[in-house]
Amino acid sequence: xxxxxxxxxxxxxxxxxxxxxxxxxxxILIAWMGGGYWAIVAAPVLMQLTNTILSWKAxxxxxxxxxxxxxxxxxxxxxxxxxxxxxxxxxxxxxVDRIMVGKIWGFSQLGFYxxxxxxxxxxxxxxxxxxxxxxxxxxxxxxxDPERKRKWIIHFYRAMLxxxxxxxxxxxxxxxxxxxxxMGDGWNPLVPLIMWLTPCLFIKPAGGVLYSALIxxxxxxxxxxxxxxxxLITVLAIVAxxxxxxxxxxxxxxxxxxxxMFVSIFIVNRSLGTLAGPLMLxxxxxxxxxxxxxxxxxxLKGLLGHHDFGVIMVLIIxxxxxxxxxxxxxxxxxxxxxxxxxxxxxxxKIGKAA
Numbered sequence: 001x002x003x004x005x006x007x008x009x010x011x012x013x014x015x016x017x018x019x020x021x022x023x024x025x026x027x028i029l030i031a032w033m034g035g036g037y038w039a040i041v042a043a044p045v046l047m048q049l050t051n052t053i054l055s056w057k058a059x060x061x062x063x064x065x066x067x068x069x070x071x072x073x074x075x076x077x078x079x080x081x082x083x084x085x086x087x088x089x090x091x092x093x094x095x096v097d098r099i100m101v102g103k104i105w106g107f108s109q110l111g112f113y114x115x116x117x118x119x120x121x122x123x124x125x126x127x128x129x130x131x132x133x134x135x136x137x138x139x140x141x142x143x144x145d146p147e148r149k150r151k152w153i154i155h156f157y158r159a160m161l162x163x164x165x166x167x168x169x170x171x172x173x174x175x176x177x178x179x180x181x182x183m184g185d186g187w188n189p190l191v192p193l194i195m196w197l198t199p200c201l202f203i204k205p206a207g208g209v210l211y212s213a214l215i216x217x218x219x220x221x222x223x224x225x226x227x228x229x230x231x232l233i234t235v236l237a238i239v240a241x242x243x244x245x246x247x248x249x250x251x252x253x254x255x256x257x258x259x260x261m262f263v264s265i266f267i268v269n270r271s272l273g274t275l276a277g278p279l280m281l282x283x284x285x286x287x288x289x290x291x292x293x294x295x296x297x298x299x300l301k302g303l304l305g306h307h308d309f310g311v312i313m314v315l316i317i318x319x320x321x322x323x324x325x326x327x328x329x330x331x332x333x334x335x336x337x338x339x340x341x342x343x344x345x346x347x348x349k350i351g352k353a354a
């Protein structure tokens with residue numbers, strides 16, 4: 001938290017990369033030495049231990065006894081409790097679908113559903129995590145300039161929808177090829193499931209932008225409304241659809257995310273003001289981009305299939321097409337340029353440091 005507050009993103013990135021390497025290497029070593037399931041346990045333990053050591057090395061502050069009365073920090077405790085309860089509600093709504101799938105459909109279907117969910121959630125985290133961790137301290141420092149803060153929220157929200165939506169469309173079109181390369185023919189039932197879950201790949205990160213904006217604003221009532229109303233929508237969608245099969249469940253979850261986005265825009269507009277119109281316009285642009293790219297990529301993949309291109313070649317060509325679409329957005333859309341320029345500058349800075 002202190003590193004993010006000081007905008008030390010390079011230090012954070014290096015710390016997380018080193019922790020990931022050590023955790024993964026340690027897990028592989030333990031598995032190779034016959035450690036069994038302890039190899040799975042070791043990876044997160046080693047990562048967190050390394051993160052802790054490197055964090056203490058990077059930050060001079062140490063915890064100490066405070067002489068301040070409890071009432072002086074009561075606001076912070078109340079805000080922290082609100083965020084914690086919201087995160088707990090998010091955790092419950094994010095896992096209740098797997099619990100119900102296992103109970104109703106059994107372990108076999110749970111395995112397929114969990115793998116399909118993972119195939120979408122991992123790239124979602126890759127897209128959202130660095131942006132949201134960077135955005136929160138930036139927006140917090142703009143609390144004295146509300147107009148500038150609103151502009152940044154709109155730019156980040158729109159650019160996230162466009163960039164992640166283009167990647168989601170590429171996954172929608174190439175789900176079969178991705179599954180074949182990563183997991184083999186035996187996992188073909190995952191393909192339609194992943195296709196229906198691909199909206200999560202751009203709706204969730206965009207929602208994370210608005211969530212960061214609310215945390216930066218410190219609006220406790222808005223955060224409570226965001227967490228509990230949004231998660232109630234997700235849970236109700238899961239309960240209503242899980243009995244009808246995994247594909248219906250995937251459609252229902254994606255639909256619930258769209259409904260939650262409308263609720264989120266309403267809450268953010270009430271908290272920060274004059275944002276509903278630009279955010280709704282950005283959402284329309286983002287969804288249109290996803291649908292258009294999904295159609296374009298699907299047609300391109302079909303054309304490649306008629307010419308008997310191999311799976312790897314298809315994925316390479318589709319990756320180039322995705323990069324071309326993102327390049328077009330970078331040239332034509334000011335919001336996308338404002339979003340990507342600081343991100344690319346940070347990547348170059350980290351590369352030079354490495």
